Amino acid sequence: MGLALVPVSRPAPGSGGITGTWRTLRPVVDLNKCIDCGICWLYCPESVIDWEKGQKIKIDYTYCKGCGICAHECPTKAIEMVPEAGL
Ligand code: SF4
Numbered sequence: 001m002g003l004a005l006v007p008v009s010r011p012a013p014g015s016g017g018i019t020g021t022w023r024t025l026r027p028v029v030d031l032n033k034c035i036d037c038g039i040c041w042l043y044c045p046e047s048v049i050d051w052e053k054g055q056k057i058k059i060d061y062t063y064c065k066g067c068g069i070c071a072h073e074c075p076t077k078a079i080e081m082v083p084e085a086g087l
């Protein structure tokens with residue numbers, strides 16, 4: 001029996017999942033560097049990365065906590081953590 005390839009947590013509105021204004025960094029993806037591997041999707045502890053093979057990844061910033069795990073794990077360094085203040 002194989003392991004299911006799904007993130008282990010799922011954020012939900014109203015259960016403490018929505019991120020407040022305290023987030024200082026957000027991940028921004030350079031799609032030119034992205035090789036569509038799905039590792040960021042697999043590692044995101046908040047399960048806020050929408051990924052499907054052959055489609056561009058999307059990050060739901062409503063729930064993203066800015067932890068930077070996705071950027072750390074990305075093998076091509078396609079994700080940059082950008083200061084919220086500069087956006
Ligand atoms: S980990 Fe990096 S290369 Fe892989 S899908 Fe995510 S952004 Fe793209």
Ligand code: SF4
Binds near residue numbers: 043
């Ligand atoms: S910064 Fe953290 S919460 Fe946001 S998408 Fe990356 S891994 Fe998920």
